[in-house]
Amino acid sequence: MAAETITYLEAIRLAMRDAMADDDRVFLIGEDVGHFGGPFGVSTGLFDRFGASRVIDTPISEEGFVGAAFGAAWMGERPIVELQFADFVTCPFDAIVTVGAKTHWRNGIALPVVIRLPSGGGVRGGPFHASSPEGWFVGVAGLKVVCPGTVDDAYGLLRAAVEDDDPVLFFEHKGLYRRLRGIAPPPSHRVPIGRAAIARSGTDATVVTYGSGVDLALRVADALADVASIEVIDLRTIWPVDADTVLASVARTSRALVLQEASRSTGAGDHVVSLIAREAFASLDAPIAVVAPPDTPVPYAPELEDAYLPSAASLRSALEALLAW
């Protein structure tokens, strides 16, 4: 019998279900997460299984319920917070960077909260429902930022995030929710926070990416297989970044391209560019390339959004230019 496959979305649901079954301290809180199952149906069935004290519906109060999650964590709970869209992280930004990020460093109080943020475009969501705002948190001491790009990592990173003693921002890509399928991971599966993965080995150039970029990079690398050997590094955790894996890869290939869906000057991209420029300059045979959307909000009209997002064509032509050096 073939192994059961699940979607990226189902992997997230399964990780929440298993974490809640394993640990009474874990609960889910957010808008419409209860009987309705969340705007994307990620928490479907959890309310029926765990009840209203484990799956808690809230008013439209991101500052309120994100702050409350930190307070519950102070008292030893391990809340998972769902924001309806990652874009809405503007509202609880203060709670995250002021209370969440600084409290352990200041006062030794651990705040184990996972905030799930459905991010990303390709869904015609426009400026307020398709953003990739993960870069706002790159560099914030005290936070950990993860961006799964596979079904396996969606499960394993979420389980690891719930067990981590720090606030973890879990950016789950909406465009991958139902597009990616994979074998259901076993309940013991964990992906360590802070470790990148070599998603594809290669010798001629390194693509450093995360989230939706992983699947795109793998497809383009395969398409270029006859002309070049492309290595794909999936950062998985974009902050703090796994410098060792990135630098070791660039040292091997001598060419680096950073691919991200976040607009050009946000996201993890420039952080990685800076890292490579500082630490691996002598290894490089070409300037570091970047493939990312322009510095605008995410547009709505299909003609605009398709042009805005990185594509197989734009990545391929950037890689060809990089390889031509």
Place this chain on the structure above:
Amino acid sequence: MPGDPATAVVLPTTDDPSVSAERRIELFRVVLTHRVMEERIMTLYKQGRIAGSVYTGRGQEAVGAGAGLALGADDVCAPLNREMSCHIARGVEPAHIFRNYLGRATGPTRGRDGNMHFGVPERGVFPLVSMLGDLVPVVVGAALAFKRRGEARVALTFFGDGAFNCGDVHEGLNLAGVLNVPVVFVAQSNRVAYSTRTEMAMRNPNLSERIEGGYAIPCARVDGTDAIAVHVAVRNAVERARAGGGPQAIEALTVRLDGHAAHDDGRYMDRDLIAEYGTRRDPVERLAMRLVLDGVPRAEVDAVRAGVIAAVAGALAEAESAPAPDPADLANGVYASPLS
């Protein structure tokens, strides 16, 4: 004759029979300790021995004291920077507080933060953050944890009439009501936010009316310079919250007697209010008057004063001898689970 209410310059506190003689003396000790510590801190600041700035709670000491002593040992709280007395009431040692002001390695934040910006986890005290209103949702979440686990514990925080214009406060109040959690909010209406008088910042400055009417949370309005009145109101609120009555609130009316911070002389304040609250309604002297009216011998009241002054001096000396923090330690503790 001294202590005669008819001729007293100072208005005595209320005489609530539910507050024991011992508790009255304890309130006096806590309120006075707060006052004396801040007087020393202001002097140290002017001498350049405290870096940054200093924010005092002069005139508001009774609120933190009355509230802090109303909590049980397992309850938790999040005091702000006018509520040093709440820390003292929770048993936080004055030397520990001084070590934070002095930025010492053995202080509660190990020199990483200053003045009243610290918590004391072992005393159930969460650290203040300067973004006013942030701690309202935090204590709601702590209370949610108590409710989920069926624990008879209560979480309490404070906010001022200034912070009442912040969205976090209102989201927290509403969420507390919706979740029906055991939380107590103590609003300090001290009439001013930095230099902006409350009447310039809100059309309806009656916070108790707005909390009761807007959020269906009971909110008693008390004289915040009367430590016994505050204590009784908060104690009753804590009992109702603990018994499953859901969120509770108290509005304590005070006047901030100093400027916002040490650099600010508060010249924009209403001088008549300052005169009234700095004399007849001085929270320390109101309690002292109460004790005298209760029949506590003058000598005993004076002995409490002398004891507090000596204890504060000793605590400061202890804190000043504590080591300075080591810059090499700076990155330790950024994460509770460090990445390998």
